[in-house]
Structures are given as C-alpha cells and as structure tokens.
Amino acid sequence: xxxxxxxxxxxxxxxxxxxxxxxxxxxxxxxxxxxxxxxxxxxxxxxxxxxxxxxxxxxxxxxxxxxxxxxxxxxxxxxxxxxxxxxxxxxxxxxxxxxxxxxxxxxxxxxxxxxxxxxxxxxxxxxxxxxxxxxxxxxxxxxxxxxxxxxxxxxxxxxxxxxxxxxxxxxxxxxxxxxxxxxxxxxxxxxxxxxxxxxxxxxxxxxxxxxxxxxxxxxxxxxxxxxxxxxxxxxxxxxxxxxxxxxxxxxxxxxxxxxxxxxxxxxxxxxxxxxxxxxxxxxxxxxxxxxxx
Amino acid sequence: xxxxxxxxxxxxxxxxxxxxxxxxxxxxxxxxxxxxxxxxxxxxxxxxxxxxxxxxxxxxxxxxxxxxxxxxxxxxxxxxxxxxxxxxxxxxxxxxxxxxxxxxxxxxxxxxxxxxxxxxxxxxxxxxxxxxxxxxxxxxxxxxxxxxxxxxxxxxxxxxxxxxxxxxxxxxxxxxxxxxxxxxxxxxxxxxxxxxxxxxxxxxxxxxxxxxxxxxxxxxxxxxxxxxxxxxxxxxxxxxxxxxxxxxxxxxxxxxxxxxxxxxxxxxxxxxxxxxxxxxxxxxxxxxxxxxxxxxxxxxxxxxxxxxxxxxxxxxxxxxxxxxxxxxxxxxxxxxxxxxxxxxxxxxxxxxxxxxxxxxxxx
Numbered sequence: 001x002x003x004x005x006x007x008x009x010x011x012x013x014x015x016x017x018x019x020x021x022x023x024x025x026x027x028x029x030x031x032x033x034x035x036x037x038x039x040x041x042x043x044x045x046x047x048x049x050x051x052x053x054x055x056x057x058x059x060x061x062x063x064x065x066x067x068x069x070x071x072x073x074x075x076x077x078x079x080x081x082x083x084x085x086x087x088x089x090x091x092x093x094x095x096x097x098x099x100x101x102x103x104x105x106x107x108x109x110x111x112x113x114x115x116x117x118x119x120x121x122x123x124x125x126x127x128x129x130x131x132x133x134x135x136x137x138x139x140x141x142x143x144x145x146x147x148x149x150x151x152x153x154x155x156x157x158x159x160x161x162x163x164x165x166x167x168x169x170x171x172x173x174x175x176x177x178x179x180x181x182x183x184x185x186x187x188x189x190x191x192x193x194x195x196x197x198x199x200x201x202x203x204x205x206x207x208x209x210x211x212x213x214x215x216x217x218x219x220x221x222x223x224x225x226x227x228x229x230x231x232x233x234x235x236x237x238x239x240x241x242x243x244x245x246x247x248x249x250x251x252x253x254x255x256x257x258x259x260x261x262x263x264x265x266x267x268x269x270x271x272x273x274x275x276x277x278x279x280x281x282x283x284x285x286x287x288x289x290x291x292x293x
Numbered sequence: 294x295x296x297x298x299x300x301x302x303x304x305x306x307x308x309x310x311x312x313x314x315x316x317x318x319x320x321x322x323x324x325x326x327x328x329x330x331x332x333x334x335x336x337x338x339x340x341x342x343x344x345x346x347x348x349x350x351x352x353x354x355x356x357x358x359x360x361x362x363x364x365x366x367x368x369x370x371x372x373x374x375x376x377x378x379x380x381x382x383x384x385x386x387x388x389x390x391x392x393x394x395x396x397x398x399x400x401x402x403x404x405x406x407x408x409x410x411x412x413x414x415x416x417x418x419x420x421x422x423x424x425x426x427x428x429x430x431x432x433x434x435x436x437x438x439x440x441x442x443x444x445x446x447x448x449x450x451x452x453x454x455x456x457x458x459x460x461x462x463x464x465x466x467x468x469x470x471x472x473x474x475x476x477x478x479x480x481x482x483x484x485x486x487x488x489x490x491x492x493x494x495x496x497x498x499x500x501x502x503x504x505x506x507x508x509x510x511x512x513x514x515x516x517x518x519x520x521x522x523x524x525x526x527x528x529x530x531x532x533x534x535x536x537x538x539x540x541x542x543x544x545x546x547x548x549x550x551x552x553x554x555x556x557x558x559x560x561x562x563x564x565x566x567x568x569x570x571x572x573x574x575x576x577x578x579x580x581x582x583x584x585x586x587x588x589x590x591x592x593x594x595x596x597x598x599x600x601x602x603x604x605x606x607x608x609x610x611x612x613x614x615x616x617x618x619x620x621x622x623x624x625x626x627x628x629x630x631x632x633x634x635x636x637x638x639x640x641x642x643x644x645x646x647x648x649x650x651x652x653x654x655x656x
Contacts, residue, residue, distance in 0.1 A: 187380060193370070193371065195364075204383075205382070
C-alpha cells in the first residue's frame with residue numbers, strides 16, 4: 001500500500017474517532033458509572049462503599065417511588081393508547097382526499113415543533129381554574145362550571161396525559177398517514193367490488209396492513225412516555241403533593257435535591273433497563289429485516 | 294353469465310373527454326379484449342363497467358338490465374387487478390372468501406366454494422399462506438380465484454398479466470383462455486399487448502384517444518383493419534403502408550407506387566370507386582411478401598434492396614428498402630437471402646388493404 005492509500009483507508013476512522021470517544025465516555029461510560037453508583041451507599045457525593053442491593057431495596061420501600069411507578073403505568077398506558085387511536089383517526093380523516101390537506105397536516109404537526117416546557121406552560125394556563133378553561137366558561141355565564149383536574153391530586157396525572165397526547169398525536173398522525181398512503185389504491189377498489197362497507201375496509205384490510213406502523217408508533221410513544229420529565233416539571237412540578245411524580249422527576253429530586261445519589265442512581269438504572277426491554281427487541285427486529293431485504 | 298351492452302358511453306373530466314361515444318355490445322360467453330396504447334381510455338372504460346367510476350352519459354347494461362345506478366357489488370361482476378390487489382393481512386383462503394363473507398354467506402358453504410375454486414386453480418396447498426409469501430404467478434392465481442369464487446355474470450380483467458415474466462405470461466394466457474372455454478364465462482379483458490388481444494379474444498375493441506377505432510373479431514381486425522391506426526397497432530412487425538396514386542388502367546383503376554416505377558392492380562378487397570389521381574396508402578402485412586421464383590409469378594412483383602435480416606427462429610424478418618421507404622417482410626427460416634442483395638418479391642394482394650392517404654380510413 002502506498003502512503004496515500006493508507007491515509008485514505010485510515011481517514012474515516014480518524015474522522016470518526018472523536019465522536020466515538022465522546023459517545024463511549026459520555027453515554028456508555030456514564031451509564032456504567034451510574035449503574036456502579038447504584039450499588040454504593042453514596043449520599044450527596046459519590047462514594048465507593050459497596051452495599052449490594054441496599055439502594056434498590058430502599059427505592060422500592062419508598063412510597064414516593066411506588067406512586068411514580070403507578071403514575072407511569074397510568075400516564076404511559078393512556079398516552080400510548082390515546083395518542084395511537086387519535087393519530088390513526090386523524091390520519092384516516094385526512095386521507096379522505098380532503099381540500100387543504102397540507103394545511104391540516106401542518107396544523108396537526110405543529111405541537112411537535114414545541115418543546116415540552118412550552119407545551120407544559122400552555123396547558124398549565126389552559127387548565128388553571130383561575131385563568132383558563134374554567135374561568136372562560138364561567139365568564140360566558142355558566143357560573144357553576146368547574147374543571148379542576150390540575151389541582152386535584154386524583155386527577156392531575158390525567159392533565160399530563162392530555163398535554164402529552166396533544167403534543168404527540170400530530171406526529172403519530174403523520175406516521176399513519178404515510179402508512180395509509182402506502183396502501184395500494186387497487187386494494188381499495190377490490191374491496192369495493194367485494195362489497196365491503198367502509199368500516200370493514202378499514203378494520204379488515206387497511207388497519208391490519210399498517211402493523212409495522214403500529215409497532216413504530218408504539219416504540220416512539222413508549223420511550224417518550226418513559227423519559228418525559230420536562231412536561232411534568234412545567235405543568236405540575238410533580239404536584240399537587242407528589243401526585244404527578246414520575247420516575248424521571250423522582251430520580252432528579254433524589255439525586256440533586258435530596259442528597260440520595262445512590263437511590264437516584266438505582267432508579268435511573270431501573271428506568272434504563274425497562275426502556276431497554278422495549279427498545280432492544282424492536283431494534284433487533286428492525287435490523288434483522290434490513291439484513292433480509 | 295350474461296351479455297354486456299355499452300351504449301354511447303362518454304366520460305369527461307371538465308372539458309377533457311377521455312371516452313367519446315363508445316358503443317360495444319357482446320353476447321353471453323364472449324371474450325372481449327379492449328386494446329390500445331396507454332392513455333387510450335381502456336382502463337377507464339373497464340372501471341365504468343365495474344361501477345368504480347361514473348360515466349358522463351350513456352348506458353351500461355348487463356343481461357339487458359341498465360346498471361348505471363348500481364354499486365359495484367350489486368352489478369354481479371368480479372374483477373382481477375393489474376397489481377392483483379390481494380389483501381396483505383389475510384390468508385389466501387380469507388382473500389378468496391372475503392366477498393362471500395361480506396355477502397353474509399354461511400361459513401360452511403363459503404369454505405366449500407373456496408376449496409372448489411382452489412382445486413380448479415391448483416392453489417389448495419397455498420390456502421393458509423399470506424400474499425407476501427407467494428410468487429408472482431401464485432398471486433395471479435389467487436387474484437383469479439377471488440374473482441371465480443363469486444360466480445359472477447361478467448369477469449373483468451385489468452392487464453392481469455403485465456407483472457409476470459414472459460414465460461409465465463404465455464402460460465397464464467393459455468390458462469385464462471382454457472378457463473373461459475371451460476366456464477363459458479363472459480369476460481372483458483384490458484391489455485396494451487396486441488398479441489394477448491389476438492390470442493385470447495373472440496371480439497376485439499381497438500381504442501385510441503378515447504375513441505373506439507374498430508370493434509370486431511380478431512380476423513376482422515387483422516385482415517380488414519378499419520384505418521391506418523388499427524393496421525399498424527395490431528400485428529408485429531406492423532403492416533407496411535406504401536404511398537400510391539390511383540391511375541387509370543386498361544381493366545379499371547390501378548395503383549402506381551410512389552418512388553417505384555410499378556403499377557399494381559387494385560386489391561379485390563376494395564369495394565369503393567377510387568377517383569384517378571387520388572392519393573392512397575397500400576397496406577401490406579409482412580407475411581404477404583414472398584421471394585419470387587425465377588419464373589414469372591402470377592402475383593405482381595417488386596424489386597427491392599435487402600437491408601437487414603432478423604432471424605426469430607420460425608421466421609426471418611427482412612427489412613427491405615424501396616428508395617426512401619422501408620418495407621418489412623416475414624419469410625420462412627431458410628430462405629436463401631443475404632443483406633445487400635437486390636431481389637424480386639411477389640406481393641399477395643388478395644388481402645391487401647387500401648387506405649385514404651388523407652383520412653387514414655380504409656376504402
């Protein structure tokens with residue numbers, strides 16, 4: 001090999017090495033560091049006195065963590081189901097060869113362009129009894145109208161669902177719209193000739209054909225749900241009380257404000273493993289499909 | 294099974310007319326092929342027969358009954374699509390049985406009908422598979438099964454063979470024709486392939502730019518094309534068109550070929566009286582030319598320059614030159630001929646067609 005050829009062969013590795021090193025240290029390195037810390041008795045600062053699974057026991061003995069996990073189940077479940085159904089429904093409506101389709105698509109996609117903090121603040125104002133919806137309806141004359149989910153500990157978690165779904169539904173719609181456009185129009189003509197009424201066309205033919213889109217939508221929504229943090233902080237700050245605590249907000253307050261670094265690291269590790277349980281099978285299936293194609 | 298009538302059907306999108314006054318009628322059990330170049334309106338016409346698109350004016354009748362206001366499912370038709378249009382998430386069995394399920398047929402009867410059709414098409418072993426696991430030819434069979442299972446009055450085929458490779462296409466062509474003979478079904482079949490049209494049809498409708506050019510049996514279309522378009526569209530290589538002028542001869546009018554110092558007798562097919570001096574096109578199929586024997590033949594002769602020889606196996610296509618004009622001849626393999634030669638060719642004028650040079654319509 002001539003020197004110039006050798007340089008050419010080495011160049012990609014050379015160019016990529018800084019970012020590879022950064023990822024190796026800042027992502028995987030710190031993941032490993034966090035996992036390591038979760039087995040120590042660290043309080044305010046990192047200490048390396050290994051205590052085994054002590055921190056995990058403390059984590060699951062903490063009622064606040066249990067609340068956070070329960071909230072995660074409510075929020076995650078509703079967020080995924082409602083956003084998927086709503087996104088699919090809007091996509092089907094937009095797919096009816098409507099006028100100004102591009103305008104509607106943009107309108108529904110817009111919330112995705114906002115950060116979670118902005119979404120949270122907007123919905124905080126909208127749902128605030130003194131400022132938003134309740135105030136507006138009362139000023140229109142319906143004095144007995146109450147809508148106080150935001151300040152009711154039993155209902156506050158559902159306001160987060162509303163805000164989260166509002167933000168992501170347009171994106172899910174775009175996913176499904178692309179899937180619907182991929183369905184051969186001759187299939188729809190064939191279904192008409194076969195005498196299928198319109199709801200049967202969707203339930204028996206079109207929606208089953210969208211299976212890969214459902215999978216994609218589920219994975220995207222699930223990981224957004226698990227890592228959602230800023231939305232809760234902006235909308236309810238985990239309150240009233242700890243009623244809208246999520247694992248992510250729990251982790252933050254344990255690690256950075258309650259001087260329980262070990263418990264925080266343990267909760268972070270639990271979150272990472274549950275995310276990995278969702279993402280890894282998906283990646284595995286996707287990559288295997290790529291190789292086959 | 295039923296007859297089909299297409300009476301003065303037109304279709305326009307705003308000011309753009311895509312079908313102009315189409316009039317075709319076929320009897321029970323006929324195999325009608327709609328053929329023409331892409332954009333001629335043949336697929337639109339098929340969609341109108343199916344009820345998938347509405348026509349602007351005119352009437353479609355099936356079995357003598359107007360069906361213009363009926364939904365596709367009420368017209369008692371079945372259709373096979375170009376892309377097969379199989380439902381991807383259903384098994385072959387569900388695909389074939391879907392229309393019966395939609396018409397609320399009891400399950401036992403449905404299963405029996407599906408298995409009967411699957412036997413007929415030899416796809417019984419595929420019933421539990423999904424379309425994605427099938428080859429192109431198998432999908433084609435499933436698509437046909439979906440149509441057959443309904444036992445409709447009329448089958449509609451929209452270019453069903455165009456996605457298959459050449460060998461499979463010939464096989465399926467034979468198979469569809471065999472099915473037609475066996476079932477005695479009325480079929481309307483759309484294609485752009487003139488060989489498919491000739492081989493399968495009992496009636497051919499040649500279309501161009503939304504206008505029906507000619508409607509007749511394959512023999513009519515091939516031997517007595519109504520105009521220059523039909524003459525050149527049907528047949529491969531296409532019919533030769535030689536410009537000529539009508540001149541007076543001792544025994545009636547003759548044709549004087551332009552660019553060649555030859556006059557030919559008027560073909561017997563010409564019934565109209567041709568004015569001397571009018572310009573015409575003499576239509577000659579390539580197989581109506583043959584290498585002239587040494588002795589003077591009974592047929593008129595032309596001396597032509599042999600340009601290119603293209604062997605195809607059973608035949609040899611020979612590109613000949615008469616001055617500026619190219620003439621294709623189809624000769625049997627083994628004909629002693631070499632490019633660069635000048636040879637005398639005998640013309641069989643018994644079937645030759647004469648077209649008006651201006652309008653392109655046959656005299």
